[in-house]
Amino acid sequence: MPRRYLNLTPLSEALAAMRAAFPPEEHAETVPLRQAVDRVTAKPIYAAYSVPETDIAKFDGYAVKSRETLGAQDQRPLPLTEYARVNTGDLIPPSFDAVVMIEDTWDDGGIPWIRKSASSGQNVRHAGEDIRAGELVLPKGHRIRSFDIGALATYGITRVCVRSVRIGIIPTGSDLVPLGVAPAPGQTIETNTLMAEAYLTRMGATCCRYGIVPDDPDLIRPALEKALVENDLVILSAGSSAGTRDYSREVVEALGEIIFHGIAVRPGKPVLLARVNGKPVIGMPGYPVAAQTILREVVGNLLEWWGLSAPQAEELDVRLSRRLASDLGFDEFIPVSIGRVSGTCWATPHPRGGGIQMAVVRANGYLHIPADREGIEAGEEVRVRLTVPPATIARTLICVGQRDLALGELGNCLADAGYLLHCCNASTIGAVLALRGNTCHAAAVALPETRSAWNDHVLRFLPDVDLLRLQVARTELGIASTGHLDPADLASLRFVNRPKGTPARTLFDEWLDGQGLDAGGISGYGHEIRTHSAVVAAISSGNADAGVCTAHMAREAGLRFTPLGYESYDLVIRKELAADDGVAALIRAAHSPELRALLRAAGRAPVDGASGDVLPA
């Protein structure tokens, strides 16, 4: 029988147990100065000598005794009597106390003359002006910045003792292949340790990734023992769950003591923490987003406890654009995209799920729903943590609705104007409600060009809102078939359909209606295929005779095509936002020749002049 977790430890308890089990220790390494940027000092750094060490000249000129220049005036120039020629940075010879800039002198018979007396200390950099011997340059715990490097070098510091934790990362899994190897069916590219290395290195850890170990406790054990000798902390990637091929627990239990196994966090539940030879061993879940959560919330927490810190994790108070449910007792972490609409910052959630990495790639922050909340209401103020610099939020445009390849291209055009387009997936009604709540810059909807679709799906929900309808792309849809399609013969063909609610399905149903045909008589009417390309593939491979897809794809595949109508892919924008710089840039990008050219090539060019005002019905 497969095991189940006996009980899930609440996140806060798990972290407390972890901190209690592994008190802070000084983990440090000494690195050359050039490698010290973004690292955190483990010890204070003091200046070994003063800078400048002695009084030096600030400019090229003459070192003088100021009292001997007294009386020099525009009307009564004086020759310098005692002086020494100095260049910038040269020592001021003893008994001289000021420098006259060479530009303020002129030569007469080999002697410099001046028109103005010098004051004591003038144009002199005094010993210790920058720093004095023994003075603190950097306290401990200081994250070294680029410009700190120059100062440290000036003070003669060539190596720096910085905080460091040596982390060994062991990927486990018989199905894994390393990056660069094409995975066979059922194989997976091993990516979590690469991501862990990238994240933890930026926290100041020194990571060592080991080779992939198959799901075999007799192989995992020696790999772990070796890594424990060589590191301060070891991460076993994958195998920490409770499935039949999960051996992390068995292996660490034999070598040490389990601190917790399974915590009430989503994603990231199947995490394991053990102490082996006094060192922490962390079993990290295999689902990538779960692994990220554990890296940030568990491993990162331990590293912070030990004095390291994440380089950037700014918080922002925003409003949540739609209700999020959450289980009581679970700490949930949800990727969100944050943008400022009409002066209010809104966070719109992306799909949850341990396998959906794109949700995190598309997000610019994440929301933590604590264990004592059952969910968060739409409009509620929440604190989010950013995964981008805060300044980028002002340049972020939030688009809610249906994703489309055209939207990616629109985002690229917009990037040239300095804006970031975030698309948060939603159904048409979800997109329209976001527009109604004024929580997004644009709603993206894909509608069939039928008489009632625009009114039924958009306008009737927004009766009092002035809208702009911006057609981004227009796609001809129809029936692809191997031979000529006679509607009367449809019942004899093996058909493949598109899912309910898609414009292609709607147009097909209207067409059937118009032809007086009954859907029930079509073999495969209920066989819904998720993408146009899969429809074409099914027909081309001989698994079907006909199906609904785009004209462009049917023609590219050399199939016959019976037109059904058009799908319009539109951005819907509140007219009041059109003057907003970012929204104006979005509208310009949608009209840009680059985007038009790309769409034309894909057979999806919008109707010229189709974008414009839309009056409520």
Next chain:
Amino acid sequence: MPRRYLNLTPLSEALAAMRAAFPPEEHAETVPLRQAVDRVTAKPIYAAYSVPETDIAKFDGYAVKSRETLGAQDQRPLPLTEYARVNTGDLIPPSFDAVVMIEDTWDDGGIPWIRKSASSGQNVRHAGEDIRAGELVLPKGHRIRSFDIGALATYGITRVCVRSVRIGIIPTGSDLVPLGVAPAPGQTIETNTLMAEAYLTRMGATCCRYGIVPDDPDLIRPALEKALVENDLVILSAGSSAGTRDYSREVVEALGEIIFHGIAVRPGKPVLLARVNGKPVIGMPGYPVAAQTILREVVGNLLEWWGLSAPQAEELDVRLSRRLASDLGFDEFIPVSIGRVSGTCWATPHPRGGGIQMAVVRANGYLHIPADREGIEAGEEVRVRLTVPPATIARTLICVGQRDLALGELGNCLADAGYLLHCCNASTIGAVLALRGNTCHAAAVALPETRSAWNDHVLRFLPDVDLLRLQVARTELGIASTGHLDPADLASLRFVNRPKGTPARTLFDEWLDGQGLDAGGISGYGHEIRTHSAVVAAISSGNADAGVCTAHMAREAGLRFTPLGYESYDLVIRKELAADDGVAALIRAAHSPELRALLRAAGRAPVDGASGDVLPA
């Protein structure tokens, strides 16, 4: 005759001329995925295949046909008829449409039984759930984050085309020695190119530092020509000024065209921009803080124009704690320390000056005074740019006043509690006024222990403020001498004194008064020496017979010592702030045994119980 700049170009004009001369070009390089973190994509990245590529199992269990499980209930378990054993990530064989988790089955006679029917699609990760083939992964212009790396790897992307500018950096100067070589008198460690490399690399540039070239146009020219062939942009470090040893202008003028030389910016005035073979050559000033300004405001501006960006440059609206003068027509950049006091963020300036690198090290941001302002008033709201993550501002404590080695140690102790102590130099009156304005957490004052000093220098300016006086250190002062000091013989000795206004000077003057001695009769009374250690050095080396310094230093040097009294180094805090977490931590740190031990070793332990309430006089 040395040259002068003919005219200074305003910063805004200089930047416009630069952008006009060097339009954006696509500078890019392709790097392995592991090196792509923090780089900016030069091209959009698309998914080459869908992830998952086909429908796969979400959990270990059995692939089933959902319609054949209909009817299974707790009271009426069913055996699975058609099924396939699958592990997490395995393909769902064709014709199966759901997965039953292994935990939800049990084995009876080699056949799995279920208690619950499966719904279509249950526990299945559908093809393209994460991303579909052809979909945009990252738009161009996206700064790649650690967790993006995992997604890119999952989508099979092993190399990334990122924006890049190849920058050649040539240090010039006959007085320069490389880092690691101890500079002889008059020599300087070459640090500016190291700093430039650190800064520009973090903007995404690929830097090549060349060897040091002496001040000789015949050597600079070939070095520049070589660098121009190998790079997109070349920086000549130092030599861009108008002094006799500044050859940058001469060299670039012979090879190309000057865009500007000398701009109205402080620090950073002597900057040079030229176009040689269509590429920009920047003459960067030699003073380190001037070089920083040019790196940030000129080179950085050009790189941003070309699509790169600085990793962190958050802005914050704060109030300026004291008036800052500025010349009309000059853009000035001034390092500041920002801290939140009683709910208001205040920026306190550090000293300006191209050579004072510690001002930038100590600062956590900088203020830009635009050319059209003659200065900024105390209390005025200004926008500052941070050089630290914004979240650290809440953990920053601002101390205004006299710097002291003890304060550095206090900062170290405070770092353990998670707080950052910033000390902004000011005179005693400056510190007291900052306290009166409530723009700092603490004022640092060094006062002689005389009857009136505390009242004269502190209390009378703060009549209505409840204060805490926290003695950080206490230092015995007196006269060090080579032999026994008889006050009557003072006139016959060569004396060295401390500057006016220092506690040592005040105590000495009071002592002379008490002894009925006249300062005028003491040879060297007017010879003011800037540090205690320099006083001791002057006596030890035989250049003086007696002088005023600390008891500790006199005794360490084996000199005779005549006590004059004590200096108290105190932090003065508004009592209302004592409950603030950071200030409370500061007070605790000042009382910590670690700090006391360090001070005792330096002969500067405070009086036990001396820290505490101070009532206004």
